[in-house]
Amino acid sequence: MSQPLKDILVLDFSTLLPGPMATLMLAEAGAEVIKVERPVTGEDARHTSPKIDGESIGFAVLNHGKKSVAIDLKSEDARAILRPLLEKADVVVEQFRPGVMDRLGFGYEAVRAINPRIIYCSITGYGQTGPKAKSAGHDMNYVGDAGVLSLSRGPVDQPTAPFGLVADVGGGTYPAVVNILLALMARQQTNEGVHLDIAMSEGAFAFAYWAHAQGVIAGQDIGSASARLTGGLARYRLYSASDGRQIAVGAVEEKFWQAFCDVIGQPEALRDDWSDPDACAAEVARRLGSQPSTHWEPLLIAADCCCSVVKTPAEAARDPHFTARGVFDRTLNIAGQEVPALPLPIAPEFRSPAGSAGRAATLGEDNVRFGADLRDRE
Structure with a gap:
C-alpha cells in the first residue's frame, strides 16, 4: 500500500x-x-x-x-x-x-x-x-x-x-x-x-473521562486513589510480591475478580471489596506478599483474570508477544x-x-x- x-x-x-x-x-x-x-x-x-x-x-x-x-x-x-x-x-x-x-x-x-x-x-x-x-x-x-x-x-x-x-x-x-x-x-x-x-x-x-462524569457533572468529591480506577477498590490496584516485584490487579469485572481470588485463596468473607475495600485489599496484599512474582505469574496467566506482573521497559521489549507482532x-x-x-x-x-x-x-x-x-x- x-x-x-x-x-x-x-x-x-x-x-x-x-x-x-x-x-x-x-x-x-x-x-x-x-x-x-x-x-x-x-x-x-x-x-x-x-x-x-x-x-x-x-x-x-x-x-x-x-x-x-x-x-x-x-x-x-x-x-x-x-x-x-x-x-x-x-x-x-x-x-x-x-x-x-x-x-x-x-x-x-x-x-x-x-x-x-x-x-x-x-x-x-x-x-x-x-x-x-x-x-x-x-x-x-x-x-x-x-x-x-x-x-x-x-x-x-x-x-x-x-x-x-x-x-x-x-x-x-x-x-x-x-x-x-x-x-x-x-x-x-x-x-x-x-x-x-x-x-x-x-x-x-x-484521559479521565470518568472523573468528568463523577466530579464535574455529578459533583462528587474524588480523593486521591479513592476512585474505582485509581485504587479505591481492591480489584484494581498494584500489589507487591515477596521479591519486590509488583503485580497489577485489574480484575474489574466480577468473573475476573472471582478467578483472581481463587488463585490467591482469598476467603469468601473478604471478597466483597465494595463494602470494605480496605480489609479486602489488606488480605490481598498479605497473600500476594507471601510468595515471589515467579510463583504468581504462571498462575495468573493460566487464570486469564486481567492480572499480571509489572514489567520493566527492557523486559517489555523482549516480551514474546511484542516480538511476534514485530x-x-x-x-x-x-x-x-x-x-x-x-x-x-x-x-x-x-x-x-x-x-x-x-x-x-x-x-x-x-x-x-x-x-x-x-x-x-x-
Missing part, C-alpha cells in the same frame, strides 16, 4: 517532545519533514543523555528520518530564505509560546499570506488564548491544572509523579496528529488551510549502530517496509539542498 502522506511537506519548528513526536508520526506515514533549528547548537534535545558516541539517543528516537535546516529565525532575511519552503509546505508545526512566531515573522497570518493552503499547527501548554496562554509549564503542571494528577498522586508525605507524559503525548502529540490529518481532509474539499490551536492541558481531560522490528541508526525505533501507533500498511527507519540528520545537514545560506549568521 502506498504511504498516504508521501506528497506532504512538513516544516517542523518544534522542540523536545510533543511536536517532534507528532512530525515523526507524519514522517513514518510518508511525509517529508524538514526540521528547522537554530544554528550552532540546534534544539536542546540534541544535547540530552544518554548518548552513543556523542549523539543523543532521545533526540534520534524522535527525529530520525527528518531533514535538518539550521537558521537564525531572528535574522532579518530568515523569512526570505525560508519563503520557498513556506510556499510549497502543506503543514507547519510550531511549539513556541503564543506570539513568539508572530514576532519572528512566521506567525499564522504571515505564513497564510504566503501560502493560503497552509495547515498551521501550534502546540502549547494552555492554548493561544486565555489567562494562562503565555504561562510557562511542563507535563506535570498541565495534568495538575486539568485535575488529572489529583486522582492518583500518592500519599501526602510521599507524592508520586505521573508514570508517563500524559499531557505532552496524549494532550499534545496525538491531538496534533489527529487534527492535522482532519485538516488535510478538509482542505481537499475547501482548498483552504487552517490554524490548529492544540493545548496540552486541555488534551489531558480525556513491535520492535523497526530500527534506527545512531552513530553507526542499529537500535530499536520507538514503537508508534501507525499501522504497518502506511509505513515504509520494516527495517531501518533511517537516522537523525546532523544539524544543518540539508541547508545547501534547501538554499538556506547561513555563512554570515552562525
Whole structure:
C-alpha cells in the first residue's frame, strides 16, 4: 500500500517532545519533514543523555528520518530564505509560546499570506488564548491544572509523579496528529488551510473521562486513589510480591475478580471489596506478599483474570508477544549502530517496509539542498 502522506511537506519548528513526536508520526506515514533549528547548537534535545558516541539517543528516537535546516529565525532575511519552503509546505508545526512566531515573522497570518493552503499547527501548554496562554509549564503542571494528577498522586508525605507524559503525548502529540490529518481532509474539499490551536492541558481531560462524569457533572468529591480506577477498590490496584516485584490487579469485572481470588485463596468473607475495600485489599496484599512474582505469574496467566506482573521497559521489549507482532522490528541508526525505533501507533500498511527507519540528520545537514545560506549568521 502506498504511504498516504508521501506528497506532504512538513516544516517542523518544534522542540523536545510533543511536536517532534507528532512530525515523526507524519514522517513514518510518508511525509517529508524538514526540521528547522537554530544554528550552532540546534534544539536542546540534541544535547540530552544518554548518548552513543556523542549523539543523543532521545533526540534520534524522535527525529530520525527528518531533514535538518539550521537558521537564525531572528535574522532579518530568515523569512526570505525560508519563503520557498513556506510556499510549497502543506503543514507547519510550531511549539513556541503564543506570539513568539508572530514576532519572528512566521506567525499564522504571515505564513497564510504566503501560502493560503497552509495547515498551521501550534502546540502549547494552555492554548493561544486565555489567562494562562503565555504561562510557562511542563507535563506535570498541565495534568495538575486539568485535575488529572489529583486522582492518583500518592500519599501526602510521599507524592508520586505521573508514570508517563500524559499531557505532552496524549494532550499534545496525538491531538496534533489527529487534527492535522482532519485538516488535510478538509482542505481537499475547501482548498483552504487552517490554524490548529492544540493545548496540552486541555488534551489531558480525556484521559479521565470518568472523573468528568463523577466530579464535574455529578459533583462528587474524588480523593486521591479513592476512585474505582485509581485504587479505591481492591480489584484494581498494584500489589507487591515477596521479591519486590509488583503485580497489577485489574480484575474489574466480577468473573475476573472471582478467578483472581481463587488463585490467591482469598476467603469468601473478604471478597466483597465494595463494602470494605480496605480489609479486602489488606488480605490481598498479605497473600500476594507471601510468595515471589515467579510463583504468581504462571498462575495468573493460566487464570486469564486481567492480572499480571509489572514489567520493566527492557523486559517489555523482549516480551514474546511484542516480538511476534514485530513491535520492535523497526530500527534506527545512531552513530553507526542499529537500535530499536520507538514503537508508534501507525499501522504497518502506511509505513515504509520494516527495517531501518533511517537516522537523525546532523544539524544543518540539508541547508545547501534547501538554499538556506547561513555563512554570515552562525
